[in-house]
Amino acid sequence: MKFFNRKREEVSNLNYSLGKLHRKQASKGWLLISPYIVHQGIFFGIPLGWLIYLMFVKWNYLSPAKFYGLKNFVNLFTDDTFWLVLGNTFNMMAYFIPISMIGAILLALALNKLKYFRTVVALSFLVANVSSGVGYSIVFQKILAENGPINKILYNLFGITIPWFKEPQLAILSIALMISWKFIGYYGLILLAGIGAVPKNLYEAAKLDGATKRTQFFKITLPLINPALVMVLVMQITLTFGIFTEPYMITGGGPMKRTYTFMMFIYDNAFRTFTRTGPGYAATISVITAAISFSCIFLVRKIIERKVDLT
Amino acid sequence: MKKLLVVLVILLTISFTFGTINFWTAPNPQQEEFWKGMVEEWNANNPDAQIKWKVIPATGSSEEAILTAIASGEGPDLCTNIFSGFAAQLIEAGVLVPWNDFDGYEELLEKRGMVEAIKGWEFGGNSYVIPIYSNPMLVWWRSDILKEAGFDNPPRTYSEVLALGEKVAIPKERYAYAFIKGKNWWDRWYDFITHYYAAGDGAPYFDVQNNKCLFNKVEGSSGDAIGYEVANFIEELFDKDYDAISMIDNALYLGAVVGQINGPWDMPTAASVFPDVYPEHIVFSTPPVPDSYPADKPIKTFADTKGMVLFNFAKDKDKIWEFVKWVYSDPEHDKKWLELTNLPPVRDDLTTNELFASIFENNTGLKAYAEYVPYAVPPALTTFTTEIQDLMTQYLIEPLSLQKETAKDAVDRTVNEINKELF
Numbered sequence: 001m002k003f004f005n006r007k008r009e010e011v012s013n014l015n016y017s018l019g020k021l022h023r024k025q026a027s028k029g030w031l032l033i034s035p036y037i038v039h040q041g042i043f044f045g046i047p048l049g050w051l052i053y054l055m056f057v058k059w060n061y062l063s064p065a066k067f068y069g070l071k072n073f074v075n076l077f078t079d080d081t082f083w084l085v086l087g088n089t090f091n092m093m094a095y096f097i098p099i100s101m102i103g104a105i106l107l108a109l110a111l112n113k114l115k116y117f118r119t120v121v122a123l124s125f126l127v128a129n130v131s132s133g134v135g136y137s138i139v140f141q142k143i144l145a146e147n148g149p150i151n152k153i154l155y156n157l158f159g160i161t162i163p164w165f166k167e168p169q170l171a172i173l174s175i176a177l178m179i180s181w182k183f184i185g186y187y188g189l190i191l192l193a194g195i196g197a198v199p200k201n202l203y204e205a206a207k208l209d210g211a212t213k214r215t216q217f218f219k220i221t222l223p224l225i226n227p228a229l230v231m232v233l234v235m236q237i238t239l240t241f242g243i244f245t246e247p248y249m250i251t252g253g254g255p256m257k258r259t260y261t262f263m264m265f266i267y268d269n270a271f272r273t274f275t276r277t278g279p280g281y282a283a284t285i286s287v288i289t290a291a292i293s294f295s296c297i298f299l300v301r302k303i304i305e306r307k308v309d310l311t
Numbered sequence: 312m313k314k315l316l317v318v319l320v321i322l323l324t325i326s327f328t329f330g331t332i333n334f335w336t337a338p339n340p341q342q343e344e345f346w347k348g349m350v351e352e353w354n355a356n357n358p359d360a361q362i363k364w365k366v367i368p369a370t371g372s373s374e375e376a377i378l379t380a381i382a383s384g385e386g387p388d389l390c391t392n393i394f395s396g397f398a399a400q401l402i403e404a405g406v407l408v409p410w411n412d413f414d415g416y417e418e419l420l421e422k423r424g425m426v427e428a429i430k431g432w433e434f435g436g437n438s439y440v441i442p443i444y445s446n447p448m449l450v451w452w453r454s455d456i457l458k459e460a461g462f463d464n465p466p467r468t469y470s471e472v473l474a475l476g477e478k479v480a481i482p483k484e485r486y487a488y489a490f491i492k493g494k495n496w497w498d499r500w501y502d503f504i505t506h507y508y509a510a511g512d513g514a515p516y517f518d519v520q521n522n523k524c525l526f527n528k529v530e531g532s533s534g535d536a537i538g539y540e541v542a543n544f545i546e547e548l549f550d551k552d553y554d555a556i557s558m559i560d561n562a563l564y565l566g567a568v569v570g571q572i573n574g575p576w577d578m579p580t581a582a583s584v585f586p587d588v589y590p591e592h593i594v595f596s597t598p599p600v601p602d603s604y605p606a607d608k609p610i611k612t613f614a615d616t617k618g619m620v621l622f623n624f625a626k627d628k629d630k631i632w633e634f635v636k637w638v639y640s641d642p643e644h645d646k647k648w649l650e651l652t653n654l655p656p657v658r659d660d661l662t663t664n665e666l667f668a669s670i671f672e673n674n675t676g677l678k679a680y681a682e683y684v685p686y687a688v689p690p691a692l693t694t695f696t697t698e699i700q701d702l703m704t705q706y707l708i709e710p711l712s713l714q715k716e717t718a719k720d721a722v723d724r725t726v727n728e729i730n731k732e733l734f
Binding site: 060061062063138141142144145146147148151152155161164165166167250251252253254255256257267268270271272273274275276 | 371372374375378379381382400401403404405406482483484485486493494495496498555556557558559560562567694697698704705709712713
């Protein structure tokens with residue numbers, strides 16, 4: 001009996017010590033993450049709370065806000081511009097995602113083949129990514145102008161010109177091409193990291209089995225870089241919902257409002273037509289835009305994402 | 312140490328007793344130089360009404376900066392760089408103080424010679440905005456190309472522009488006349504509205520009281536509505552390939568277009584970047600008008616104008632008024648403004664007052680602009696400025712430049728869409 005009591009006491013002491021250690025460790029953990037929590041609270045929590053508040057009020061910055069119930073939502077879903085912008089966004093995705101994805105895969109495959117100066121070449125593709133949106137928009141606008149260099153060459157050689165920003169579909173394609181130019185290098189590097197992680201012995205085994213390069217790409221590379229592909233895809237979707245500078249600078253949302261994006265829609269309602277719509281309506285658009293964007297990401301992950309084991 | 316404390320206490324007492332006036336001005340180096348000097352001089356002579364001067368913070372637009380500042384309680388008491396549409400929105404929100412409530416208002420209008428100009432800024436019988444400058448929009452023509460084409464003077468009418476096009480246009484290389492200024496809502500001030508005012512002798516394009524479009528209603532010199540007259544001109548320009556939606560940069564200076572609408576703010580850049588073209592090979596004219604427009608009648612144009620407003624949350628309103636009166640009742644200040652900014656101040660004696668003669672002697676371009684100040688009409692003071700001009704872009708300018716609709720259909724559709732949007 002004494003033996004059992006002693007054991008019980010020992011276990012209880014051990015539990016107490018472990019609990020004390022656990023509490024000590026936990027408090028250290030809290031202390032370490034506290035700057036992050038405070039930072040998030042200030043720069044994410046407060047704006048989020050403010051955004052949620054704004055969704056239910058009508059406000060023009062100048063006079064006190066009035067409770068507006070769900071009217072901002074009703075107005076948004078009955079606003080033709082909202083549906084037009086949603087259509088424009090999917091239209092932009094239809095060009096931007098395949099162009100930049102194929103470009104990034106090709107770049108990653110090419111970089112993977114390089115034996116020397118791979119880092120230098122890879123980094124040189126990142127120059128586009130760090131260039132100013134305003135700056136390269138102006139450059140592209142001038143290059144693709146009706147009497148710009150590309151159209152002049154085409155006209156002199158073949159007697160034709162391409163109305164890059166004149167026709168709605170071409171204007172969307174032109175902007176998609178510009179954004180692809182900016183991001184192909186960045187996405188390419190992510191995919192290169194994915195390709196680099198694929199075990200080489202898989203290719204050797206496939207070669208022994210007589211697999212062609214094409215079969216190796218479609219049966220080994222592509223399935224095994226699935227996590228990197230999904231990551232790029234998520235980034236592409238998020239980016240499409242956030243396009244602002246290029247159409248704002250080049251097309252002003254036209255022609256026929258077909259390059260008008262969610263960000264422009266939010267900005268205009270927040271600051272240009274603030275006496276009629278205002279920040280309340282803009283906040284509602286931004287929350288709905290975020291919800292649509294998250295839904296797209298969720299859907300894409302559900303359809304495309306596969307568990308990959310590279311060990 | 313004690314002395315220092317006493318001085319500090321006195322300074323604090325003064326600042327709490329009198330407060331400071333928050334004054335914001337346009338983020339433009341030349342205007343900044345002018346206001347810096349003005350504020351320094353005022354502050355040195357008026358210790359009881361100190362002005363804290365600041366440039367409108369850099370954001371997407373001045374309106375965005377002002378609105379967010381007001382919302383966070385950090386807004387200005389007095390602010391410049393206010394365009395008509397924003398002024399109308401602020402008036403509607405009830406945050407502006409009418410200048411005509413102050414003693415000596417009429418006297419200031421007389422002194423600065425802006426009795427007529429202020430009428431374009433009146434809203435409900437009150438004047439909430441003091442116009443600072445007025446930029447008449449004029450057409451810049453390449454005189455060397457005009458001469459080569461056999462034109463001694465710039466084209467005055469639509470037919471003359473089209474005749475010029477026949478002689479100078481080279482497909483995808485050179486265009487006759489850049490009617491379209493751009494794709495943003497504000498570009499409509501400089502193309503459609505400018506040409507509308509020219510064709511219609513300054514007739515209004517929008518009924519501010521009833522929120523109705525007028526440009527398919529008000530008759531022009533041909534008997535047709537002014538809007539149709541202007542739209543027909545756009546249609547013909549694009550039909551004949553004499554204009555393009557997007558041109559290379561600096562098309563006028565590179566000879567890729569023969570004429571385009573410009574403001575006086577384009578002069579310094581033209582002179583420094585293209586000294587071989589400006590001013591030697593540039594002539595100025597009013598915007599072209601319909602052929603039926605009387606030959607002896609002066610041609611009106613659009614006034615790109617911005618003004619100064621006083622917010623109703625300002626504490627020292629009377630002192631602010633004293634400052635404004637001090638700035639605008641002395642023509643020397645307007646002279647300094649003109650010298651520094653090249654933007655014509657809103658006064659009707661610009662070309663007759665000897666004080667300004669020396670400036671115009673050395674700057675013929677500026678003189679041309681100053682001469683048209685009395686003929687420059689400001690835009691409609693409506694809260695729907697951006698909506699109206701966005702719809703003009705979407706339903707008028709784009710379909711006509713893409714040749715997707717006839718002039719009449721495009722005008723009628725635009726009017727319908729605007730009226731529908733506003734009600």
